[in-house]
Amino acid sequence: MSFVCSVLLMFISYELNSLVYSFGGDLTTGQWTERVRAFCKSDADYVPDSIALVNVTYDKKLMRYEAVLDQTDQECYFREYVGDYTVTDRGKLLSLLNALDSVDYRYIMLDIRFAQGFESDSVSLALFRKIKEMDNIVIAKHSNHELSDPELNEKAASSDYYTTFLESSLVKYPVVESEGATIPGRMYRDLCGRDISNHRLWFLDNGELCYGSMFLTYPIRVTKWKRPTNEERSEYAPQYLNLGQDIIAKAEQFDFRAYFENKIVVVGDFVEDIHETYVGTLPGALVNLNAYVALTKGVHLVNWWWLLFIGVVYFAICLGLFKKRSVFDYISFIRSSKSIVLRFVVSLVGYSTLLMAISYVSYIFFGTFYSVKFPALYFAILSTIVRYHYMKYKR
DSSP: OHHHHHHHHHHHHHHHHHSSOOOSOTTHHHHHHHHHHHHHOSOOOBOOTTEEEEEOTTOEEEEEEEEEEEESSSSOEEEEEEEEEEEEOHHHHHHHHHHGGGSOOSEEEEOOOOBTTBOOOHHHHHHHHHHHHOSSEEEEEOTTSOBSSGGGGGGEEEOOOOOOSSOOSOOEEESEETTEEBHHHHHHHHHHOOOEEEOSSOEEETTEEEOSEEEOOOOSBOOSSEEESSTTOOOEEESSEEIIIIIITTTTTOOHHHHHTTSEEEEEOSSSSEEEETTEEEEHHHHHHHHHHHHHTTTTBOOHHHHHHHHHHHHHHHHHHHHTOOGGGGSHHHHHOOOHHHHHHHHHOOHHHHHHHHHHHHHHHHOOOOOOHHHHHHHHHHHHHHHHHHHHHHO
C-alpha cells in the first residue's frame, strides 16, 4: 500500500506540476530565500555579457486603431475606428534591424506585438517584410490576438502565462502551448536544436520526459537602468540601451559590432511592461529570457535521481502513516537516543515540516523548486483515512 500510494502521489504531482496554473503557496520557499538574499546583498541585478538589451519604452508614436466590435469566426472581424493608440515606433525598429544585417548576432527576441487593428502604412509593411526575411528572430504574440500580417506567424511565438484567483502573480511558465511553441521554446529549438512536444498526459524533450511548465528562478534581472561599475559608485554603466536616444540618434558613431556581435539581442519594454514575480517586478522580455535560460539548464527535465529520492521519502511517510509511526522512528540513532531534547524536537517535526525542509534544500543548493502544497495535502487526507480505518477496526 505504501508503494502504491507513493507512485500515485508522484504521478499526480507530475501532472499538477505540468499544468500552467498555480494554486497558491508554491513559491513560499523561493520568496523567503530571496528576501534573505536581498537583505544580505542590495544589488541583485545581473546581465551576462552574452545578452544585449534594447529598451523601446521611450520610442512610441500614435497610430490609427480600429477596435473589434464583433467576430463571426477566426478570420472575419467587424471593426470600427475608435481613435489613435501608442505603439512602438516601427521606423526606429526597422532602422535597428537593418543595422543588424552587418552584425553577426546570435539571436533576436523581439518582444513586441504587431496586433491587428492598426493601420499598416509603408513603414509597417517594410518592417514586416524585413522580419520575414531575417533568420534567428522571434516576435511575440498572444493566443487570442491575430497579427497584422498573417505571414508573421512563421516568426511568432506565444508569450502568455496564466493566473488563477488563488495566484495572480507570474509563477509558472509553460514550456509549450497547445497552438505551438512559446518564445523560450522557439529559441530553445533554434539555438539548441531541441524540440518539446505535448503528448497530453506527458511531455517530451527530444524523447526525454519533461514537465509541461516550470517554476522560474530569474537569474537575469534588471531593476535599474544603470548600475555602478566601481565600489565608490561614482561611475555608472547602462544595463540596457534606449533604442532612439542611445542607438538610432547616434547611429553614425555607434559601434553595432561591439554591442551586438555574437549576442542574444532582446528588444522590449523594460519600464512599463512589467509583471509581478516572487522576486519583485520584472519586464516581460526578461521573463521570456529567463525561461529560455531555464530550458538550456534542463530545469524542465525530469531528474530521475531526484524522483528516486523523493519516492523513498514518500514511501517512508506512507509506511509511517500505515504503521502509525513517525518517519524518524526508522532512523536508528534517533530511535535509540535517550536525549529528551532530541525526542522533543523530533516530536515537533511532522511530514509537512520535512517536505518544507527538502524544498529549501532543493532551491538553495540546486536552484529548482519543489512544491510541497499538494504532497502535504495528500498526506493529510491519507492520514485522516488511516485514522478513520483504525477507529472503525477497533470498534
